[in-house]
Amino acid sequence: xxxxxxxxxxxxxxxxxxxxxxxxxxxxxxxxxxxxxxxxxxxxxxxxxxxxxxxxxxxxxxxxxxxxxxxxxxxxxxxxxxxxxxxxxxxxxxxxxxxxxxxxxxxxxxxxxxxxxxxxxxxxxxxxxxxxxxxxxxxxxxxxxxxxxxxxxxxxxxxxxxxxxxxxxxxxxxxxxxxxxxxxxxxxxxxxxxxxxxxxxxxxxxxxxxxxxxxxxxxxxxxxxxxxxxxxxxxxxxxxxxxxxxxxxxx
Numbered sequence: 001x002x003x004x005x006x007x008x009x010x011x012x013x014x015x016x017x018x019x020x021x022x023x024x025x026x027x028x029x030x031x032x033x034x035x036x037x038x039x040x041x042x043x044x045x046x047x048x049x050x051x052x053x054x055x056x057x058x059x060x061x062x063x064x065x066x067x068x069x070x071x072x073x074x075x076x077x078x079x080x081x082x083x084x085x086x087x088x089x090x091x092x093x094x095x096x097x098x099x100x101x102x103x104x105x106x107x108x109x110x111x112x113x114x115x116x117x118x119x120x121x122x123x124x125x126x127x128x129x130x131x132x133x134x135x136x137x138x139x140x141x142x143x144x145x146x147x148x149x150x151x152x153x154x155x156x157x158x159x160x161x162x163x164x165x166x167x168x169x170x171x172x173x174x175x176x177x178x179x180x181x182x183x184x185x186x187x188x189x190x191x192x193x194x195x196x197x198x199x200x201x202x203x204x205x206x207x208x209x210x211x212x213x214x215x216x217x218x219x220x221x222x223x224x225x226x227x228x229x230x231x232x233x234x235x236x237x238x239x240x241x242x243x244x245x246x247x248x249x250x251x
Contacts, residue, residue: 002052003027004087005231006074006128008061009094011040013191014141017224018091019043023052025228030077030087032059032070032094055081061094061120062112067127074131086133089231092121092140092163099152110155117159122166135178137231140167142242144187148250160185164242171240180239184227187246189218213248222247 005022009015011033019029020043029047033040033056040056047054055077059070078084095117098109121140132138142164145157163183170181188208190199198204198217208217226245229235 003089003231004030004078004082004084005089005091006030006032006087007091007093008032008059008124009034011036011043011056014186014189014220014223015091015093016043017220018093018227019054019224020046020050021224021228022089022231023047023050023054024225025232026052027089027228027231028053028082030054030074031056032061034058034060034094053081059094061124062115064115064119064123067124070124071127071131074128078131086131087128087136088133089137089139090125090128090132091227091231092125092138094120095141097153097156100155101152102154105155113155113159114162117156118162118166121163125170129174132179135236136180138167138170138174138179138181139227139230140164140170140181140183142167142183142185144185144244144246144249146185146242147244167242168240175239180236182230182238182240183242184223184230185242185244185246186223187212187218187244187249189220189223191220208249211250212246213251216247218245218247 005027007015007019010019010031019031022029031040044054044056057073060066140163142160145153146161167181167183188198205217223245
């Protein structure tokens with residue numbers, strides 16, 4: 001029986017790459033998207049072309065009130081597509097970044113960041129827990145910016161730091177069910193994060209590359225396969241870990 005993974009924010013970027021990497025490793029995927037329905041459908045088609053099954057469900061991870069309806073959609077998909085009442089893996093990837101100095105950060109910016117990255121992760125995991133199979137896996141996305149500082153990312157990094165602590169508690173409290181919980185912390189990656197700044201701005205790209213031991217910034221293909229590997233059976237004894245996937249950034 002193949003595994004079923006929920007990957008939030010998987011219509012683009014690292015979420016998309018993670019979903020496709022899971023499919024390449026033989027797993028099926030429930031994707032979520034905020035606005036990009038067409039992009040999500042394209043990812044579903046890519047996964048199906050690999051011989052795996054997938055479905056896309058709309059989800060706003062900063063809207064806690066919408067979680068019960070989302071859970072019911074997941075329950076229906078599990079029953080109708082897989083003839084199951086549970087899933088195996090939850091990858092909390094969905095999020096956004098905002099580069100703003102501490103002195104200029106507004107309360108709205110701060111609240112939005114924490115609603116998506118912390119409150120959303122906390123309560124979505126809680127809502128899905130009854131459907132997560134015993135022996136399942138949780139992977140939460142953090143950032144290399146919780147280990148080193150870069151001006152403008154104070155609120156973002158604080159939110160990701162909270163996710164890392166939350167992951168430790170998930171590992172402890174869900175361990176009795178055999179559920180593991182780990183954090184993946186990417187470094188600088190060429191995606192559309194911050195409008196594609198690292199990908200599309202040569203000065204940014206070169207500046208970050210100079211900080212990385214392997215001599216370049218990361219690509220989505222450096223991250224998705226790492227997550228898929230962490231979900232594999234060979235990593236069943238890894239839990240409560242922060243795993244940085246950054247090519248050796250700022251070491």
